[in-house]
Every structure is written in C-alpha cells, then in structure tokens.
Amino acid sequence: KNPDITCQLVVLGSGPGGYSGAFRAADLGLDTVLVERYDTLGGVCLNVGCIPSKALLHAAAVIDEAEAMAAHGVTFGKPKLDIDKLRDFKASVVGQLTKGLAGMAKQRKVRTVIGTGSFVSPHEMEVHTAEGVKLIRFEQAIIAAGSQSVKLPAFPWDDERVMDSTGALEMKDVPGKLLVVGGGIIGLEMATVYAALGSEVTVVEFMDQIIPGADADLVKPLAKRLGGKVKGIHLKTKVTEAKAGKKGIEVKYEGESIPETAVFDRVLVAVGRSPNGKKIGAEKAGVAVTDRGFINVDTQLRTNVPHIFAIGDIVGQPMLAHKAVHEAHVAAEVAAGHKAHFDARVIPSVAFTNPEVAWVGVTEREAKEKGLKVGVGKFPWAASGRAIGIARTEGFTKLIFDEETHRIVGGAVVGVNAGDLISELALAVEMGAEAADIALTVHPHPTLGESVGMAAEVYEGTITDLY
Numbered sequence: 001k002n003p004d005i006t007c008q009l010v011v012l013g014s015g016p017g018g019y020s021g022a023f024r025a026a027d028l029g030l031d032t033v034l035v036e037r038y039d040t041l042g043g044v045c046l047n048v049g050c051i052p053s054k055a056l057l058h059a060a061a062v063i064d065e066a067e068a069m070a071a072h073g074v075t076f077g078k079p080k081l082d083i084d085k086l087r088d089f090k091a092s093v094v095g096q097l098t099k100g101l102a103g104m105a106k107q108r109k110v111r112t113v114i115g116t117g118s119f120v121s122p123h124e125m126e127v128h129t130a131e132g133v134k135l136i137r138f139e140q141a142i143i144a145a146g147s148q149s150v151k152l153p154a155f156p157w158d159d160e161r162v163m164d165s166t167g168a169l170e171m172k173d174v175p176g177k178l179l180v181v182g183g184g185i186i187g188l189e190m191a192t193v194y195a196a197l198g199s200e201v202t203v204v205e206f207m208d209q210i211i212p213g214a215d216a217d218l219v220k221p222l223a224k225r226l227g228g229k230v231k232g233i234h235l236k237t238k239v240t241e242a243k244a245g246k247k248g249i250e251v252k253y254e255g256e257s258i259p260e261t262a263v264f265d266r267v268l269v270a271v272g273r274s275p276n277g278k279k280i281g282a283e284k285a286g287v288a289v290t291d292r293g294f295i296n297v298d299t300q301l302r303t304n305v306p307h308i309f310a311i312g313d314i315v316g317q318p319m320l321a322h323k324a325v326h327e328a329h330v331a332a333e334v335a336a337g338h339k340a341h342f343d344a345r346v347i348p349s350v351a352f353t354n355p356e357v358a359w360v361g362v363t364e365r366e367a368k369e370k371g372l373k374v375g376v377g378k379f380p381w382a383a384s385g386r387a388i389g390i391a392r393t394e395g396f397t398k399l400i401f402d403e404e405t406h407r408i409v410g411g412a413v414v415g416v417n418a419g420d421l422i423s424e425l426a427l428a429v430e431m432g433a434e435a436a437d438i439a440l441t442v443h444p445h446p447t448l449g450e451s452v453g454m455a456a457e458v459y460e461g462t463i464t465d466l467y
C-alpha cells in the first residue's frame with residue numbers, strides 16, 4: 001500500500017517528550033510528523049497531570065495561607081467555593097498551554113495527525129484517525145507514548161466514585177469523605193487539594209513512609225502539616241477489597257494502622273503508573289519491550305532498532321516531565337545527525353504538596369545502602385529570617401557531600417517553594433560544585449534560598465551554633 005504521509009521523522013505521542021522532540025527535530029531541519037490520539041497536544045502533563053494539578057494546588061495554597069494568617073492577626077471569611085469557576089480556571093490554564101503547543105507546531109511546520117498510532121513495520125505506522133486509517137512511512141521514529149495510571153483490580157472501576165488521578169483532576173464535586181490509596185507524590189498532591197477544599201481525606205500507604213523515594217527526615221514536616229489537615233495518614237496498611245455500595249465505596253484494609261472510616265464518597269487510587277509500551281505495535285517494528293511495558297534505550301535514546309528512539313515515561317523512571325523533555329532533545333539531535341548523549345547527573349523530584357518536598361541526586365538512604373562516604377550539611381528553617389517572617393519554619397535544606405572531594409552529590413529541601421529552591425542544588429551537582437563554592441556564593445537576604453548557602457556553611461563548620 002502507498003503511504004498517505006511520508007516524513008523523515010514520526011513522533012508517537014505529544015506529551016512533554018513528544019512535542020519537545022518533534023519541535024527540536026523540526027528546528028534542526030527534519031520533516032516531522034507528530035501523532036497523538038487525543039484532540040489536544042501536551043500529553044498527560046499538560047492535560048491531566050503536572051499543569052492542572054498545580055492550578056488546583058495554587059487554590060489550595062491560598063486557602064491554607066489565608067487560614068494560617070488567623071493566628072497572626074488577619075482573619076478572612078470561610079472560603080466560598082464556586083467549583084465550576086475553579087474548574088474553569090484549571091481548564092483555561094490547560095487550554096492556554098495546549099493551544100500554545102498547537103501554534104508552535106504550526107510555526108515549525110510539524111504536521112500533526114490526530115489518531116491512535118501503531119507500528120506495522122520498521123518504517124511504517126498506521127494511524128486510526130476520524131477519517132479512517134492513514135499510513136505513515138518514516139525514515140526514523142521517536143516513541144513518546146508515555147504511561148497510564150495503574151488500575152488495581154481490587155477496585156470497582158466501572159463505578160465513577162472510584163477515580164484515578166485524571167478523575168480526581170476533573171473535580172466533579174468535593175466529596176464529603178475521600179479515600180486516597182497511595183501516599184506517593186500524586187496521591188498526596190490530590191489529598192492536599194481536596195483537604196483544602198473541605199473534603200475529609202484519609203490516606204492509606206502500603207510502605208512505612210509517605211513518598212517512599214525520599215529520605216525519612218524530609219517527609220516528616222509534610223506528614224506533620226498534612227496530618228493536621230486530613231483525617232489520617234495510615235502507613236504500612238493497604239486496601240484489600242473495595243465494593244460499590246449504596247452509601248459509598250466500602251473498603252477493607254489490612255495492616256498496622258487501620259482507618260476508622262470504611263465507607264467513602266469517592267476513592268482515588270494513586271499507586272503508580274505503567275508504561276504504554278505494549279500498546280503501540282512495537283513488535284512489528286522489531287522494538288523490544290520489557291514484560292512491564294518499558295522500552296530500553298541507550299544514552300542516545302536509541303532502542304534495539306537503531307533508527308527508532310524512545311523517550312519519557314515509556315523508557316523508565318523517574319517518570320517526570322523534565323526528564324522526558326531532556327531525553328527528547330537528545331533523541332531529536334541524534335536523529336538529525338548530531339553527536340548528542342543524555343548524561344544528566346541528576347534529575348530532581350518534587351512533590352508540590354504543602355510544604356513542598358524536593359530532592360535531587362544521592363539521598364542519605366541511598367548513600368547508606370551503597371556504602372558511600374558522605375557528609376551532610378543541614379540548615380533548619382527555624383533559623384531562617386525569611387521562614388520566620390512567613391511563619392513557615394517547619395522546613396529545612398540539606399546538602400549531601402562526598403566526604404573525600406567535598407563535592408555535592410545530592411540534596412533536598414522541604415518547605416515553602418522547595419520545588420523552586422531545588423534547582424540550585426541540581427545545578428550545583430551538575431557543575432560538580434564543592435561545599436566552598438556554595439558557601440561562598442552570595443545569596444540574597446532575606447530569602448529561603450539563603451538556606452542553601454547556610455547548609456554548605458554548616459557542612460564546612462563555619463556555622464556551628466544552630467543546634
């Protein structure tokens with residue numbers, strides 16, 4: 001069959017990985033086609049992930065801050081919620097960004113094809129569009145088909161009261177009682193939103209701490225503050241059964257910390273995401289997919305089939321938008337004949353909870369497990385003028401150094417704006433900064449960012465009177 005479309009590069013999926021890869025490739029002169037099954041570009045991140053969640057978290061933070069000011073002499077009325085308007089705000093934020101992407105694609109002459117794509121050979125992809133099946137013949141391809149939330153079979157998914165993160169972001173209502181299954185980043189961000197809007201939220205986490213990837217000390221301030229806003233955070237506990245009942249979703253638990261509540265108006269299941277590797281006909285292109293649906297790649301993001309690249313969530317952890325974007329740029333550059341490699345030393349992780357939790361590089365736990373000789377400089381925000389001034393002293397900044405070289409290998413921040421503060425640590429690790437470089441960098445006063453320089457000084461021993 002003759003192809004309907006021929007191109008130098010086809011990109012499957014238009015999330016942060018896909019659109020970044022397509023745009024960079026087009027900028028480098030490749031004739032590029034972007035395939036996306038949904039009507040809007042932007043993937044999970046823009047449509048049902050990073051962006052809408054942060055718009056709702058902004059509302060939650062404003063409510064929280066207004067409430068907290070009562071203790072300091074400024075009292076606002078009880079927040080009045082117009083849920084339709086809040087939903088509109090979220091939709092307008094998403095709309096602005098996804099429309100922007102469509103414009104950027106056009107500007108670069110990236111052709112977009114809306115439909116579900118599947119490889120049919122190493123150089124051909126079929127796309128099922130509203131106007132029928134289109135055959136694309138390509139020289140090279142980038143797979144950026146992303147991931148989807150894990151749907152635990154114990155839950156009655158045909159009942160709309162059981163939601164994944166996409167359902168929770170739709171915000172059909174503010175449930176009286178909400179159960180959040182999974183105390184990872186996504187579960188806790190949504191718990192933060194719904195608790196601020198007035199739901200009675202219960203969080204159940206199977207592991208022995210929330211956000212299990214982060215150091216235990218880092219999540220403590222969050223556990224404490226969020227713990228005061230929700231009905232309970234239950235660790236080492238899991239939901240074993242969930243049934244749709246007349247009064248709500250009835251759940252059964254197993255574990256060390258069984259919640260009192262067993263019937264919920266809504267249940268959010270946020271227990272992780274699984275890659276879409278098995279749904280794209282990869283085998284017909286000869287691309288190897290692991291049992292779990294991931295696609296392995298080398299440092300140039302090439303799969304086992306050298307002219308087919310893969311990027312983003314589908315190639316593995318961490319499943320984060322900024323990782324997808326950087327991988328995309330490398331894949332596009334390699335496809336255009338450049339000698340690029342993905343060699344980021346570290347990729348930061350952020351939970352946009354309240355307080356925010358952010359970390360990058362080696363954690364203390366990892367250092368211990370791997371027997372790395374590290375030293376820690378920790379600056380508690382109780383000693384930060386700025387943190388005191390905004391009445392948010394629960395945070396801290398922690399830097400982790402290689403004991404031999406005094407070079408920073410990792411770091412973490414918990415507190416207001418931790419997600420923004422972590423960038424300096426990521427840069428420091430990438431640049432191979434030593435403790436002295438950070439300590440001698442003049443940080444503006446009074447800022448939370450100063451805590452980074454102070455933590456380096458703690459490590460160096462030039463600040464000694466904190467504890």
Ligand code: FAD
Pocket residue numbers: 012013014015016017018035036037038042043044045046048049050051053115116117118144145146147165166186276279280311312313314319320321322324352
């Ligand atoms: P995706 O964004 O998953 O995009 C893949 C695209 O491919 C989708 O649009 C999909 O429709 C399309 N597709 C798949 N198969 C086909 C097919 N066969 N044919 C056509 N199209 C197809 N990350 C952060 O860094 N920061 C955050 O704050 C953050 N918050 C999040 C909040 C939530 C609630 C969720 C769910 C995720 C969040 N993430 C966050 C993770 C982030 O969304 C992902 O890491 C990121 O979207 C991955 O990008 P990607 O390009 O690999 O894939």
